[in-house]
Amino acid sequence: MRNTMVEHTNIPIHTLKVSCSNCSLRELCLPVGLSREEMSQLDAVIRQSRRLKRGEYLFRAGEPFKSVFAVRTGFFKTCVGSHDGREQVTGFHMSGELLGLDGISANAHGCDSIALEDSEVCELPFSRMESLGRDIPSLQHHFFRLMSREIVRDQSVMLLLGNMKAEERLAAFLLNLSLRFSTRGFAANDFILRMSREEIGSFLGLKLETVSRTLSRFQANGWITVEHKHIQLVQPTALKELISGCSGNTQQTHAM
Template sequence: MPETRSCQAHALKLACSNCNILEFCLPLGLTGEEVAQLDSLIMQRVKVKKDAALYRACDPLRFLYAVRIGFFKTDVLSLDGREQVTGFQMPGDMLGLDAVNSGLYTCNAFALEDSEVCAIHFDHLEKLAQELPSLQHNLNKIFSREIVRDHDMLMLLGNMNSDERLAAFLLNLSQRLNMRGYSSKEFVLKMRREEIGSYLGLRLETICRGIAHLRDHALVEVSGREVKILDMDRLKHLVAGCHRFS
């Protein structure tokens, strides 16, 4: 039986050098030998069913998770049990960074669709990063990227009205998907409108009204969860505050 499990674990392993999201993940810029060392830390690929938790708040940190396939959301619960969505992660993004400071995950991570992640043992990764300056540099870049996202979110919530927040959210998704080789103008929302509202600090009815505004002004067409951006330039102008709906 142990031999069978060993064979199964070996079959699950993924060579970083052959991964289609290499340019967004830890191996970026590493030599072939360094990538092989990093690959040895990937314990397995973990499949996560839609709506299942990858980890929950207060679980101890053991792994960081690189999203390989699918979409995730992170959230926290308020004292009265209300959900506050803190982010949406797609292939190439890293999950679990919130636990590095305290050793405990500070949020919950749920799959928005059937997904797959690479589980990277954090203690071993930290030791290897001390030996490989290029890997430490990549870790620093990933942490910095998360800080920038947090700052952008604060700017979005503090300085934008509801229509601008929604437009900025759709534009951000468009740009992130385009960087991964997908269409920047047509894509499918993996999250519910309630979850978008929670992330943007808006009520569900405000999200629905904002979608109607974007549609009525021929900026975006939304049918169910399918999004089609009709006028990218005007959408960017709206986000930049150069355009207001009358």
């Protein structure tokens, strides 16, 4: 029954299409439609990828801002801390997603970014991306789109935190993860949570006990199975019904 889940990493159903020679930035490169020439310019700017171990900080709030980072593999959380130690997880980030966009405004990172499993990122020195954007309009445009997408994502989190009940938040959260896994070629209804109940709670504006209880209730309803961090969506439809109506744009393939 309990297969050796210790390193039961989510299994890709099909291999990811990688378009950018230097690193698998589907999100960054694919939609732009760069020429071979432009692609190599981009490759020249993208720094060697960096590996992080579980628990390691990619950057910390307050550090000078130099680069944004694209997740190649692994899983990250970002959080803003408050003086008295409360901390709010502002998002979870997986492959193809960009980290550090909030640092541009003040030339300093605005949040902490921490690897939740061993991970690999590409560093994109921002000023070089800016100048490259001037030469390659489609790249510039795509960068604006990525930033805008982050704003859209944040709006849907606000909707979640401002309007939804605990069950709805959890359902939206699970379905969002499911969607993002599946667009990356992983199983949609069978995955491993990379984060703790407390981190989920922080993100969803709930206490860890509430997260735990709500997951148990979902399981009791026969909607999901929970085995520690291993989640299976048995009746995703039931979850979808729960949030039908509150959706807004909770259903994004992008970061959350």
